[in-house]
Amino acid sequence: MFRPAISRVSRQFAVFARHPQAFRSYASASKSSFSWEDPLASKNLLTEEELAISDTAERYCQEQLLPRVLQAYRDEHYDPAILLEMGELGLLGANLHGYGCAGASTVASGLITRAVERVDSGYRSGMSVQSSLVMGGIYEFGTNELKEKYLPDMAKGKLLGAFGLTEPNHGSDPGSMESTARPHPTKKGYLLLSGSKTWITNSPIADVLLVWAKLQETGKIKGFLIDRKDCPPGTLETPAIKNKTGLRASITGMIHMDDCPVPEENMFPDVEGLTGPFTCLNSARYGISFGTMGALEDCITRAREYALGRKQFKNNPIAKYQLVQKKLADAATDAAYGVLASIQVGRLKDEGKVTPEMISMVKRQNCDRALVNARALQEIFGGNAVSDEYGIGRHVANLFVTQTYEGQSDIHSELKSL
Numbered sequence: 001m002f003r004p005a006i007s008r009v010s011r012q013f014a015v016f017a018r019h020p021q022a023f024r025s026y027a028s029a030s031k032s033s034f035s036w037e038d039p040l041a042s043k044n045l046l047t048e049e050e051l052a053i054s055d056t057a058e059r060y061c062q063e064q065l066l067p068r069v070l071q072a073y074r075d076e077h078y079d080p081a082i083l084l085e086m087g088e089l090g091l092l093g094a095n096l097h098g099y100g101c102a103g104a105s106t107v108a109s110g111l112i113t114r115a116v117e118r119v120d121s122g123y124r125s126g127m128s129v130q131s132s133l134v135m136g137g138i139y140e141f142g143t144n145e146l147k148e149k150y151l152p153d154m155a156k157g158k159l160l161g162a163f164g165l166t167e168p169n170h171g172s173d174p175g176s177m178e179s180t181a182r183p184h185p186t187k188k189g190y191l192l193l194s195g196s197k198t199w200i201t202n203s204p205i206a207d208v209l210l211v212w213a214k215l216q217e218t219g220k221i222k223g224f225l226i227d228r229k230d231c232p233p234g235t236l237e238t239p240a241i242k243n244k245t246g247l248r249a250s251i252t253g254m255i256h257m258d259d260c261p262v263p264e265e266n267m268f269p270d271v272e273g274l275t276g277p278f279t280c281l282n283s284a285r286y287g288i289s290f291g292t293m294g295a296l297e298d299c300i301t302r303a304r305e306y307a308l309g310r311k312q313f314k315n316n317p318i319a320k321y322q323l324v325q326k327k328l329a330d331a332a333t334d335a336a337y338g339v340l341a342s343i344q345v346g347r348l349k350d351e352g353k354v355t356p357e358m359i360s361m362v363k364r365q366n367c368d369r370a371l372v373n374a375r376a377l378q379e380i381f382g383g384n385a386v387s388d389e390y391g392i393g394r395h396v397a398n399l400f401v402t403q404t405y406e407g408q409s410d411i412h413s414e415l416k417s418l
Helices: 003-018 048-075 081-089 106-119 121-141 144-155 275-309 322-350 356-386 392-404
Strands: 161-164 180-183 190-201 208-215 221-227 252-263
Touching (some): 048 081, 048 121, 121 144, 121 190, 121 208, 121 275, 121 392, 161 190, 190 208, 190 221, 208 252, 208 275, 221 252, 221 275, 275 322, 275 356, 275 392, 322 356
Parallel strands (some): 161 208, 180 208
Antiparallel strands (some): 180 190, 208 221
């Protein structure tokens, strides 16, 4: 039932790659009417191609991911086949051009993260690391040889990636990282990487690890691609971090490097310092800004349905009462504003007009408001919110993490231009 839709949109991606101008027209507005699912009619700001991509992503996520997420969250299990499925649909690295990627807009990539995070932030995290952090890093800073070697299979989900920046002693201070790269003493053309990274999504299952370390000779931060299959035993370990209270449907681990040999051609040649990792992070942060709105929208849907069905006080649905209505109205307003902000920043990014401060603003604001509203909506469920079958508690636990990683909310508040 789902395969025809996959084929149709895959063909649309192929046509778009050859004739992008054919999809630049915006969707036609329908007759004016208020929709609680799209209060400020944000769909009118999307192109036909973006709507098609969004529709495909939403149907895949609701039909294929949603039925798995509850058990995956309970078991703290992530199925790598998910990235293969996303690759088949063209959802990985969707805004990259060439190498088997769709070449869609930044907004389209955000709509994909929104659809995935509507199901679960952990699923979006696994996809974002693959698409924005690793594929985006290779696309932006890798040599042509590295792009040709890794990007096509990563776009298909056949090679899985992880992004190693955060260290045990340096969370929001990556400039103080202790990981180092030094010349191999006996093997010409190789470097030896040593150090540890932590809270790394996908690391236990990753085939390719984009790791940032300081060159011992210069003290400058550089990016390196570690190919797991080429690492001798004992030089690379990626143990999983278990017993998490959030993002349990994604896999998280560490990266331990002990004189891990990496060929010099696997080092990004033309970028040094924090410019490289922050460029990758900004792409992922944009996806988070859109994704958290998907999680909040799912909370609104669940809370609305529950409030309409739950009857109390003279057999009235609790949705009749203004205290409940206010929680729903506040959440719907913040979600609508957040979506519009993410669309605007995405457009500016494609026009080359975005600044890091803009991305910090939407990442911080949308993560904060998603968490605040999800917690408020959780109250509508009363004691039932404790049951994982209602889904609201899972979103709340996940949204705490999204507010914390890739720049904790307080860190993003320090806008240098203010």
